[in-house]
Amino acid sequence: MTKEPSVKNEKEGLSRRQFLKNSGLVAGGVVGGSLFGGLLTKQFQKQPVVNNQKETANLQEARMFFSRKEDFEILSAATERIFPKNDNGPGAIELAVPFFIDKQLAGSWGINAKEYMKGPFIQTQQVQGNQDKQGPNTETQLPTPTARYQTRLNRGEIFILGLRKLDSVSQEKFGMKFVEAKGDQQDEVLHMFEENKVSLKGVDAKTFFSLLLQSTLEGAYADPLYGGNKDMMGWKMKEYPGPRMGYLGQIEEKEFIVMNQESLKDYQVHG
Amino acid sequence: MAEKLKKVDVVVVGTGWAGGIVSAELAKAGYKVVALERGGDRTREDYTGVKDELRFTDRYEMMQNLAPETITSRNTLEEIALPVRTRSEMMAGTNLGGGGVHWAGATYRFMPYDFEIYSKTVERYGKKKIPEGMTIQDWGITYQEFEKYYDRFEKTAGISGERDPFGEERSSDYPTPPMKESPAITLFKKASKELGYHPYQVPSGNLSEGYENPDGETINQCMFCSYCTQYGCDFGAKSDPMVTVIPTAKKTGNFEVRTESYVRRVLYEGGKAKGVMYVDTNTGIEYEQPADVVVLAAFSLTNNRLLMLSNIGRAYNPKTRKGVIGRNFNGQFNITFLGARGFFNDKKFNLYMGAGALGGALSDFAGDNFDHTNLDFINGGGIELRQYGDAAIASNHVPKGTPRWGAEFKEKSIFYTNRNLVVWYTPAIMPWWHNYLDLDPTYTDEFNDPLLRVTNKYTDQDRNIAKFGIEKTKGIVEQMGADIIDEDEVPQEFDHIYQGGHYAGGVVMGADPETSAVNNYLQMWDVENLFVVGGSAFPHFGGHHPTATIGALAYRASEGIEKYLKEGGQLVEEKRKSFQA
Ligand SMILES: Cc1cc2nc3c(=O)[nH]c(=O)nc-3n(C[C@H](O)[C@H](O)[C@H](O)COP(=O)(O)OP(=O)(O)OC[C@H]3O[C@@H](n4cnc5c(N)ncnc54)[C@H](O)[C@@H]3O)c2cc1C
Ligand code: SF4
Numbered sequence A: 001m002t003k004e005p006s007v008k009n010e011k012e013g014l015s016r017r018q019f020l021k022n023s024g025l026v027a028g029g030v031v032g033g034s035l036f037g038g039l040l041t042k043q044f045q046k047q048p049v050v051n052n053q054k055e056t057a058n059l060q061e062a063r064m065f066f067s068r069k070e071d072f073e074i075l076s077a078a079t080e081r082i083f084p085k086n087d088n089g090p091g092a093i094e095l096a097v098p099f100f101i102d103k104q105l106a107g108s109w110g111i112n113a114k115e116y117m118k119g120p121f122i123q124t125q126q127v128q129g130n131q132d133k134q135g136p137n138t139e140t141q142l143p144t145p146t147a148r149y150q151t152r153l154n155r156g157e158i159f160i161l162g163l164r165k166l167d168s169v170s171q172e173k174f175g176m177k178f179v180e181a182k183g184d185q186q187d188e189v190l191h192m193f194e195e196n197k198v199s200l201k202g203v204d205a206k207t208f209f210s211l212l213l214q215s216t217l218e219g220a221y222a223d224p225l226y227g228g229n230k231d232m233m234g235w236k237m238k239e240y241p242g243p244r245m246g247y248l249g250q251i252e253e254k255e256f257i258v259m260n261q262e263s264l265k266d267y268q269v270h271g
Numbered sequence B: 001m002a003e004k005l006k007k008v009d010v011v012v013v014g015t016g017w018a019g020g021i022v023s024a025e026l027a028k029a030g031y032k033v034v035a036l037e038r039g040g041d042r043t044r045e046d047y048t049g050v051k052d053e054l055r056f057t058d059r060y061e062m063m064q065n066l067a068p069e070t071i072t073s074r075n076t077l078e079e080i081a082l083p084v085r086t087r088s089e090m091m092a093g094t095n096l097g098g099g100g101v102h103w104a105g106a107t108y109r110f111m112p113y114d115f116e117i118y119s120k121t122v123e124r125y126g127k128k129k130i131p132e133g134m135t136i137q138d139w140g141i142t143y144q145e146f147e148k149y150y151d152r153f154e155k156t157a158g159i160s161g162e163r164d165p166f167g168e169e170r171s172s173d174y175p176t177p178p179m180k181e182s183p184a185i186t187l188f189k190k191a192s193k194e195l196g197y198h199p200y201q202v203p204s205g206n207l208s209e210g211y212e213n214p215d216g217e218t219i220n221q222c223m224f225c226s227y228c229t230q231y232g233c234d235f236g237a238k239s240d241p242m243v244t245v246i247p248t249a250k251k252t253g254n255f256e257v258r259t260e261s262y263v264r265r266v267l268y269e270g271g272k273a274k275g276v277m278y279v280d281t282n283t284g285i286e287y288e289q290p291a292d293v294v295v296l297a298a299f300s301l302t303n304n305r306l307l308m309l310s311n312i313g314r315a316y317n318p319k320t321r322k323g324v325i326g327r328n329f330n331g332q333f334n335i336t337f338l339g340a341r342g343f344f345n346d347k348k349f350n351l352y353m354g355a356g357a358l359g360g361a362l363s364d365f366a367g368d369n370f371d372h373t374n375l376d377f378i379n380g381g382g383i384e385l386r387q388y389g390d391a392a393i394a395s396n397h398v399p400k401g402t403p404r405w406g407a408e409f410k411e412k413s414i415f416y417t418n419r420n421l422v423v424w425y426t427p428a429i430m431p432w433w434h435n436y437l438d439l440d441p442t443y444t445d446e447f448n449d450p451l452l453r454v455t456n457k458y459t460d461q462d463r464n465i466a467k468f469g470i471e472k473t474k475g476i477v478e479q480m481g482a483d484i485i486d487e488d489e490v491p492q493e494f495d496h497i498y499q500g501g502h503y504a505g506g507v508v509m510g511a512d513p514e515t516s517a518v519n520n521y522l523q524m525w526d527v528e529n530l531f532v533v534g535g536s537a538f539p540h541f542g543g544h545h546p547t548a549t550i551g552a553l554a555y556r557a558s559e560g561i562e563k564y565l566k567e568g569g570q571l572v573e574e575k576r577k578s579f580q581a
Helices: A009-022 A029-033 A035-041 A067-080 A097-106 A122-129 A155-174 A183-194 A205-221 A230-238 A264-269 B017-028 B051-057 B117-125 B145-157 B183-194 B245-251 B301-309 B407-415 B460-480 B549-565
Strands: B009-014 B035-038 B070-076 B198-202 B253-257 B261-269 B274-278 B287-295 B327-331 B336-345 B359-364 B379-388 B420-427 B437-446 B452-453 B484-487 B503-506 B530-532
Touching: A029 B070, A035 B183, A035 B336, A035 B530, A067 A097, A067 A155, A067 A183, A067 A205, A097 A155, A097 A205, A155 A183, A155 B287, A155 B484, A183 A205, A205 A230, B009 B017, B009 B274, B009 B549, B017 B035, B017 B253, B017 B549, B035 B287, B070 B245, B070 B437, B117 B420, B145 B549, B183 B198, B183 B359, B183 B379, B183 B460, B245 B253, B245 B336, B261 B301, B287 B301, B287 B549, B301 B437, B301 B452, B301 B503, B379 B460, B437 B503, B530 B549
Parallel strands: B009 B035, B009 B287, B035 B253, B070 B452, B287 B530
Antiparallel strands: B198 B359, B261 B274, B274 B287, B327 B503, B336 B420, B336 B484, B359 B379, B379 B420, B437 B452
16 A cells, blocks of 8 residues: 655645745745744755664663563563554554654653643542452542542552553453463453453553553554654655645645655754 | 732733734733733744644643642532543643634634524524523624624634635625645535535635734734644634734734733622732742733633632622623533544545535534524524644544554555545524633632633523434535445533533623623623623534634623723613523
């Protein structure tokens, strides 16, 4: 399905002329000297980015958040089941998704820096308080139609708790560590979390699973500056070009236009 | 003790469209204006070269920081409200320019029907059409009287558009021509026409060409760069307060804006507002800013909360259904923007290109444009196909029945990345006696002031209008030739996710002080030098995006404030009993 970068790239040249012509009407006084100016002159002079086939050493692929290697390995195995390598292309591990998640958890998202974290945490307490065989379960919570984020734990803490529970559930069910279990066994464990059939202390298993799912996809497709989407391979699979100045000349185009991938680094360097 | 500052003519809380317009108009008229903004200072450079999906779309870079303050939410009076804790559940703007900087730019007017909804509904269908408990009312001003303010806003913002064939009367055409049409929009319009509907191009605040507005501000031409909704514009091509009204206000020399200034109270004494109390969030120092006129333009949520924290106005009590502050909370989220998504097996669209307000729309099922005699709801909404331009994380749509993860998900999500289109309905939201705002009894902000509490549940009106919209949009997607069509499901109850920034009401306008907090200049009935500007004034939510109406109301309010500064007193004579419950 993925096509080679096609002749359609020529259209960028066309767009540039049009862009200059149109924006020249007004742009002068408003944007002078900004990155915009640099882009105008440089964006189309350089060659398309050609990715080196050789594996380039990536010094950022080290753990920043997870102290225990074992936790990180469970994370890697779980993300690979969520986003596996197949005919479409690389899976989560090859895309460096686990390193992406590790970095995210070490930062403001992982510590819930911009979320409201004041108590009381009524929902969790009620559920944990009268915990029955089913454990904390959105169905037994206050009558709200969705699981809401109502836990004292931040995302980093939820990941540690959840990953270790993946392992213990796997041990219980299959007598094996999560990373040693077979693919479909790992899936079975993950489904139990997704369906909230596992009980974690202080948070729903489902909440953990949602975070895991969300961050795995983010790691596959976010700008490579965050450490995932390695070599923009996620974007290549999707024929997503990456950030561009604009598509004034192409927006009306009827055919699908395939472009080479460019990252935010490419975009910013011209400033 | 708060440090007392020098008195000014007007103090404005908030620097979004509402606060920006009022500031510009009064500063132009020669009054000394100070605007206070809780968020940070921003310039165009903050949004240049930062096209980063994770940061803006997934981590909500431009949205309110919830650590110091959020809202709580519940469905019914009997429940304990819980805080809305994460930014994925709460979208409200902050920083200089407010939500106007990250908005998409779809710039619709509300309809003549909306402004006189009570009278017009009774006139056409009789009183029985309005169910018990639905608290609709006329707005205290007609569309015809209000039209010139829409025109003002559209000219300030340079809106690109064409006349809606079903459209309301306009005193002039849009200041700039409609946006270019992408093949997805062409397909939508063709299918709509085949079904006998009347499509047109979405009126857009992303401009089709460079434009100089009446204040002499320049807005550039949109590049369809796609990093638009939830982002600031890279090119000064999106109409926002930063490229229009804020520089206009600054040029006068009469305007000062103080960022990182969190307003906590309106100072109120002897029936008049004396100014506001705020905290410099860098130093923690408290200030009193005295002023002749106080303008709250801090978005509907804060507008309500500041009145409540300051004990101003008669609080709404849902049990007695009396009082006004907090009454008629309404908004478009969750049960609105439902529709149908089509998946195309042999068609690909350049969906990574786009602009916030790039799209096709139709008004055949908006307002009272269609007969409701045999329908189980009133009002209506727009139908839209928007091409925002999706980056790679947002474009993971798969047909229903596909697993949410694993190999099959991966394959289908990649295959359909550029092969799916969604058409949705933007229905009006009616107010009910049980949907309202007050202060939460438990949860507090960083200064230990109570949070605002939202009580909001759905009714049959909401579910029926949503169902109707899904049917209509499905018909269009079918006609567009989609191979797989997935209809949205109608949620049974509100899920407490405040998405999209369309929350309104609580300080509503009208002609009768029994059922409105402000008059048609947004001047408070109870406090003549206090003006409350924004969506907080909507008695109900019209079936379109709100910001043109907020902008127009801000122009109307500016006129009122100027009048008040010259003449003083109540600007409008009250009319009791415009509304029967
Ligand atoms: C993603 C998104 C897309 C949108 N797209 C559209 C669209 O296409 N069309 C449309 O019509 N509408 C759209 N909207 C809605 C639009 O953004 C709002 O209607 C509009 O911005 C409201 O303007 P305002 O001036 O009333 O409030 P705001 O722009 O929110 O401004 C209020 C300001 O007050 C400040 N403030 C709040 N509390 C305090 C306090 N206590 N002290 C000091 N300052 C305070 C805030 O920080 C903010 O800057 C969108 C919203 C979102 C979230
Ligand atoms: S799509 Fe247009 S208006 Fe939106 S950010 Fe890009 S250039 Fe600006």
